[in-house]
Amino acid sequence: MSVVNNVSRRVLLHSKNLVLSTRCVSSSTNLKEVLEQKVPETQADVKEFRKQHGSKVVGEVQVDMMYGGMRGIKGLVTETSVLDPDEGIRFRGYTIPECQEKLPKAPGGAEPLPEGLFWLLVTGDIPTEDQVKALSNEWAKRAAIPSHVVQMLNNFPTTLHPMSQFSAAIVALNSESKFAEAYSKGVHKSKYWEFAYEDGMNLIAKLPTVAATIYRNLYREGSSVCPINTDLDWSANFSAMLGYDDKDFVDLLRLYLFLHSDHEGGNVSAHATHLIGSALSDPYLSFAGGMNGLAGPLHGLANQEVLVWISKLRETLGGDVSDDQLKEFIWNTLQSGQVVPGFGHAVLRKTDPRYVAQREFALKHMPEDPLFKLTSQLYKVVPDILLKQGKAKNPWPNVDAHSGVILWHYGLTEMNYYTVMFGVSRALGTMASLIWDRALGFPLERPKSMSTEGLKKLVGAS
Template sequence: MGEQQDEDGVGLFEKVDLLIPAYRERLSKIKREHGNTELQPHTIQNLIAGSRGIKSLLWDVSKLEPDRGILYRGLSIPQCFSVLPSSSGEEPPVEGVLWLLLTGCVPTPAQMKDLSVDLADRVCRVPDFVFDCINALPVSAHPMTQLVCGIMALQTDSQFARAYASSTPTQQLWRQALEDSLNIIAKVPRIAGFIYRRIYHEGDFIGPSPNLDLAANFCHMLGFDDPHMYDMMRKYLVIHSDHEGGAVSAHAVRLVGSALADPYLAFAAGMNGCAGPLHGLAIQDSFKWIKQVSVDLGGSDVEISVLEDYVRSKLQAGHIIPGFGHALLKQTDPRYTCLYEFCEKNFPDDPYFQLVKKLKEVVPAVMRHQGKVRNPWPNVDAIIGVVFNHFGLHDESFFPVVLGVARSIGSLSQLVWDRALCLPIERPSTVNMDWIEAFCKSRTDNKQEQA
């Protein structure tokens, strides 16, 4: 669907309004004709393992395919970079992906430019009390804690909350959901920049520029004005915009939003999930591991055989190798490949990147030999810390905040469509261990009787 280019001259709200009737009818038809169709059977192990692999969420804006990686409205990462329009620099601005996720169509350059101007205007309109709320926290508070507090302070301006309180019909709330979502997507980078300068630069704050796209403005407010970093951040925000609905942060946004909580409340919940060590903090863990390898082995000039022995010993001792393996992918993460090629082009001699290149060669081979994982290939976490570090973003505790900025784009795009389709509150059924034991015993007894 994403390969279709949009018509020029149509604004974002008008475009979504035109699309909704057909989408609502499509969903109604699916429920009428296929509502009782059974999905792929799952096992008790699926249930116990956090519902892993169980098909139970409707999520249109992205899909993770084992052989292709993440798809945005049907387009792979390479396809997105091929068809999305660019305005400045070499990489397409993330505004193009936002339009794609919201509408299913590739925007025209004019549509992308209008959206970029709209977001640049919104980023300048963060109330002072939001910064006051963050300043009330200790500077030592984790950056994700400060980010969530800033988002919750913004919530006082929720148009969705006001519209619901005013008895706006449910079918019309998508407009306020979109308005709130655009405000969050625009303003969260401003809050993130404020937090970064507060923690790491003694409060020497940098305001937004009205002439920069979202990614470049984010870099500018962090204090980085290298055009190459602008391009890196454009690339990063595009490839991290979404990772389908099962990811903790995305699912949390969907779950809280399904109660008709406004987008600010829903997104804050997602960011609390993103702060978990098994989700957003995986980036910093991977980079810490790379730095530790460099320290233990004396830098990037290490021989391949020495690195093989090192990795083998770590695995034999029961350690994991951060950044390698993926629960769903059957190949190297295309997002990793995207950033790997960026490094090769822009800073091939970076010492940490040199080490990443060797780890890419060594770790999968050792893992396959030891049978540690089904997919030993590197994922995006194995390289992104190296990219950040090269441009001067050295502070690992801030890495999850950058991920949160990116994930606002996909999770909130889907939330708009959740409201447009009037999806119900999530309420899965649960079982306890007594039920599992009784169910399994019943199945065993039936098999014995049939035998």
């Protein structure tokens, strides 16, 4: 085993031990109190680790990595989740099925509550039902948005994309920033995490209200958003504000918000939020930047593109499609220079576990849905074609292959809105990470860039 691999293994073992060390479970239902215990312990652990191993080499950077979007470069520390190419995502060490089993559920619900995942992402601990209930209640109490944000949303033209409205509203919420206020007063940097926590909690609490207001304005003739019910969980309140009361849809929303929450630190929305936050921009401004990245077709907009492509497929081939017809359509798609949306992933080299979780939900609740059946047929046909084509490193479906299809089944057919729901979810992971970025004192992020001429000289090519 090489020196680089040995060092990488030691770093991974340290990360595993760090996760385990944070699992001294507290019975307190106040998340901030739990953090106040964990932050000093983790700060000391990281400080000692850097003192002992700060000069060790973790990996090598190749020229292709620099030109290829920094793929594979180990250059970030993100405690909340780790994405393994072959295994998939782990949230603080737990797989998706383990989280589905261990995290608390709402009474009568079958899917984990996103509040429980947020507690896990922040603390490393599986929360109790009382802790999750307390978090639901706290978010409900923080959910109101200021009148100037409501007025701004109501004045937006209906032609403005939902994600543009969402991002603008988040920037406007910066007026409520406790972090910005504390920084302007000269608070000591050791206290930064406390105000990042307050902003993160407020932001997560308010996003469903913002998102529901956008939805009502665009698709429900500006009808009023119903009041927050402090007896309901975060997802149930979001569903009610959207105008959906089907209990299966509420459980789907819990699953959706759970699955889209975090995908380690290198994806565009997570990295952008972290990067902007490193300039000590407050969590509202940081998250708004992440949402502008999420709006791109190579990131959060992909679930919409999958549904558009499947709809085009059905229009072209009709209702009942044979495997041979499907294969011909896919080959034509590829030969025209397009991709098959919903398949492949920048990191994963297997079927996305998030896809599997959604597929299991669909098999349970909507097995005869025509779009779901077509999605299942694509799952059977597409990977072999992509392997034969020889260009895809990962021919398997990702999370976007299913999410839009399931939302469509329950009547939420406004595809432009899907990425807003993704954004509500992504706040969980990015805010958990941002709290720890400030707690661990991460500095301004400023990697060194090089010119092509400089690289040529470095490798002896000129």
